[in-house]
Amino acid sequence: MAEPVFNRVLIKLSGEALMGPLDYGTDPGTVGRIADQVKEVHDRGVEIGIVLGAGNIFRGLSAAADGMDRATGDYMGMLAIVLNALTLQDALEKRGVHTRVQSAITISEVAEPYIRRRAMRHLEKKRVVIFAAGTGNPFFSSDTAAALRAVEMHAEILLMAKNGVDGIYTADPRKDPDAEFIAEITAKEALQRDLRVMDQTAFALCMENKLNIRVFDMADDSNINRIISGDRVGTLVTT
Missing domain, CATH: 3.40.1160.10 (Acetylglutamate kinase-like)
Known part of the structure; x- marks a missing residue:
């Protein structure tokens, strides 16, 4: 691995x-x-x-x-x-x-x-x-x-784990069969297109602090490991 x-x-x-x-x-x-x-x-x-x-x-x-x-x-x-x-x-x-x-x-x-x-110390201690x-x-x-x-x-x-959705789509794929998958998008564009990945306050925090977001499906047991390995899983929201 x-x-x-x-x-x-x-x-x-x-x-x-x-x-x-x-x-x-x-x-x-x-x-x-x-x-x-x-x-x-x-x-x-x-x-x-x-x-x-x-x-x-x-x-x-x-x-x-x-x-x-x-x-x-x-x-x-x-x-x-x-x-x-x-x-x-x-x-x-x-x-x-x-x-x-x-x-x-x-x-x-x-x-x-x-x-x-204290939280940071806990993380340092694994x-x-x-x-x-x-x-x-x-x-x-x-x-x-x-x-x-x-x-x-x-x-x-x-890492934003979703329930039954493998990333960001142009619409809700469970309701709209024509919804298109988005592999990568900027946070600003996601806000402008009203893609409800997270609320606006959360987006603003990530944008201001240049924190990228990976949206993926938690149902696949291998996804987190693959993301940690650098694989392209789900949707990357860049800031």
Whole structure:
């Protein structure tokens, strides 16, 4: 296997990526496969940070959150991300990968508070750092949290794992059979064409800090390893 072309990466996993075949919730088999992929890359000496979303849990809470104050709903989402982080941590630890969960909201009984220098030290010691609770603020998405943590950690690339979509298309390929695959695009063009890869705040952070983004399908168990080896997988968003 080729030498890794990246030494430090930030992986953004949507909550939906943890659902597997379920309508909502967490599928243990799917989480296990994700943990296997992370372990393979970790064993190659790559430093890994992970930011999670909460769509898998919040989808089941959507009826309860209907009509709720936006800030309250966002805090519920942050707590749901912590649940996902602990689930992934358990799967990785069972595979012998040392991890730390750092939460942007204080839950000292189950996670460290987010401290940038401590997180960077964990990465240097080859621990996988799982960043939970988004940015700790309402009105900011987990995509923005991923871009923010990637920039703070000096990650060399942001890996956006999608659920069942192998990159960026001109339209949603699950709805439009004529949608065309885009192998490479600039972040500015993606914004202008309203290609909803991530929200505008996340895009702005990546553009300002010259952080490239690789969008790929998490369903293929070899994809992360191939990206780390320098293969062209999914769509590259350049800044």
